[in-house]
Amino acid sequence: METSMGKVAIAIVIVVIVRWGWKVLNWAWFKPKKLEKWLRNEGYNGNSYKFVFGDMIEFAKMVKQGRAEPIPITHDFTSYALPFDHHIITKYGDKSFIWLGPNPRMYIRDPELIKEILSKPDEFKKPHPEPFRDSIIGGLLVTEGHKWTKHRKIINPAFHIQNLKIMFKAISSSCSDMVHKWELLTAESGSTEVDVWPYIDNLAGEVISRTAFGSSYEEGRKIFKIQKEQIDLIFQMLFMLHLPGRRFIPTKANIKFKQNRQELKSVLMSIINKRKKAIEGGEGNFDDLLGILLQSNFKEIEENGVGMSMDEVIEECKLFYIAGSDTTSNLIVWTMVCLSLHHEWQARAREEILQVFGTQELDFEGLKNLKILTMILHEVLRLYPPVIMLSRATTKETKLGNMMIPPGMQLALAMIHINHDREIWGEDVNEFKPERFSEGVLNATYLKGPTSFFPFSYGPRVCIGQNFAMAEAKATIAMILQRFSFELSQSYKHAPFPVFTMPPQFGVHLIIRNIT
Known part of the structure; x- marks a missing residue:
């Protein structure tokens, strides 16, 4: 009897071992090779799949090298911002793919296909899991289906125009504080060299702290500092992001x-509980x-x-910070570089x-009259x-254009x-010509469709x-231009390199002059 039980x-x-072994082998080899065969049959090209790591070692190496040095001043910097992607596209053409560990990622560059993908969020979902994104943010950005619908409904009121008007006071106050610091810097000689990036970065954090948490904005600054450090840490772990169980590696x-x-x-949790x-x-x-x-x-x-x-709620507050501060600070600082x-x-x-x-205080309603700045x-x-x-990713066989894309x-x-x-x-295309948008975004893109320009998705x-x-970007640039003129310093180093967003890697050194 005991012998029989032992055999059982x-x-x-x-x-169990065979079952889990098969699952691991399928994840690490058979499924990627099956997807690779489909990609090549569809005319897509890329490196052959390497067991478990895919392209991640070469990807991480090129990213690290890219971050180390600036480039000559140019608006044509895609090869610098996406070095590995550029390498693959140059080598294999527009219809190409890369390997994020055992997961293939195919490039979609046709605006019509992009429009189709973004118009069908229930069919083309956010990749899950996505280690870089999921390590930093969550909330509305990554939720799907009914949960996303519910969260969007709850959050929507926060961004109604009437509430933005109320929050505009906090935006103006933070901008005024920054401008006052620059006035002190230029008080003696009328001009000075300054790295404006830390000021603008802190401004965006200050604005989101005040508008998100009101009287608790001092505590909110801690969130800003921690999330900045998290992004730096992610880059230190880039090569192992797509490894299973990487969070357990000590x-x-x-x-x-x-x-x-x-x-x-x-x-x-402390801020939310107090409120x-x-x-x-x-x-x-x-x-x-x-x-x-x-x-x-x-x-x-x-009601429900x-x-x-x-x-x-915590995840949504984290999203307020990373999406609300980083994207806006990037827009403001690159606008100053371009100007x-x-x-x-x-x-x-x-x-x-x-x-x-004039030289008076800004008001929310007046922003809509700034056509040139827009x-x-x-x-x-x-x-x-x-x-x-x-x-985006497919979870089942999904039609896109004339392709039937497999799951995964x-x-x-x-x-x-x-x-x-x-x-x-x-x-x-690589020249700075704001007149492209003189008749608005729709007229600027009507020949190629709305997804030829989709900075906010x-x-x-x-x-x-x-x-x-x-509103924050307009207010900040307007308040700066009311009081200062500026030009690039000789010590400026051009380095638009993406982290989560695309900050200047070596700051933005400008000569600012007080004109008031």
């Missing part, structure tokens, strides 16, 4: 990353993103019985701002998109390639905070 136990163990970066994640959760108690006691306010979000969430729970959990290179547009923008506001910001978004690539395929929508495509924008999942970002 051994048989069960063997079955490297210094991995250990610090886990500690930061816990601290971030603790800080956010919830204040609201429940009749003392809370609803004039910031957190207050509006909690009020909307309470309403959802009252289920709202967002504490963990989900430093193209003084005629700096002068035109300043003249318009002085016509609309053209400039759109051209900067085209040349220097804060997010240079969107990713990642799709790279490389907006930076589209924004710098000569066939779409003409031979002057497109379709049902278009960025909920785009009006907030544009």
Whole structure:
């Protein structure tokens, strides 16, 4: 009897080992090779699949090398910003793919196919898991289906125009603080050399701290600092991001990353709990993103019985920070670089701002009259998109154009390639020409369709905070131009290299002159 039981136990163990062994082997070899065969049959080309790692070792090496050095000043920098992708596309053509570990990612550059993908979020979903993204942010950016619909409904009120008008006071206050610091720097001689990037980066963090957390914005600064460090740590772990179980590998970066994640959760939970108690006691306010979000969430729970959990509110607050600060600071700083290179547009923008506001305080309603500045910001978004690539994936066999894409395929929508495509924008594609947008975005892109320019994504999942970002960028540039002129310093190093967004790797050293 005991012998029989022992044999049964051994048989069960063997079955389990074989079953899991097959799953691992399928994940690490058979499935990738099957997807590779499909890609090549469809006319896509790329490196042959390498067991488990794919292209990640070469990818990480080229990214590390790319970050180390600046490039000559040019708006044509896609080969620098995406060195490995550029290498693959140059080698294999537009219809190419790379390996993120055992997962193939095919490039989609046809605006019509991109429009189809972004118009069908239930068929072309965010890749899950996606180690780089999931390590830093969550919330509305990564949720799908019914959960996304519920979260979007709850969060929507925070970005209504009326609430943006209320938050504009916080934006103006933060801008004024930064401008005052620059006035002190130029007080003696009238001009000075300054790296404006830390100021603008801190400004964006200050704005999102104040608009998201109101009176708790000092605590909010801790979130800003932690998330910046998390992004740096991710790059230290880039080569192993797509390895299974990589979070258990006890490297210094991995250990610090886990500690930061816990601290971030603790800080956010403390802020949210304080606000919830204040609201429940009749003392809370609803004039910031957190207050509006909690009020909307309470309403959802009252009406439908289920709202967002504490963990989900925390994830949305993390998203406020990374999406709300990094993307806007990138837009502002690259606008200053472009206006430093193209003084005629700096002068035109300043003249318009002085016509609309004079030297007086800005107001939200007046921003819509800044037509030239809007053209400039759109051209900067085209040349220097804060997010240079969107990713989608198939979970089942899905039709796209004339292809039937198998499940498990990642799709790279490389907006930076589209924004710098000569066939779409003409031979002057890499020149700074805001007049492209003189008749608005729709007229600028009508020949090639709306997804030839989609800095805030497109379709049902278009960025909920785009009006907030544009209002902050307009207000900041307008306030700077009211008081200063600026040009590139000789010590400026051009290095638009993507991290999560695309910050200047070596800062932005400018000569600023007080003109008031």
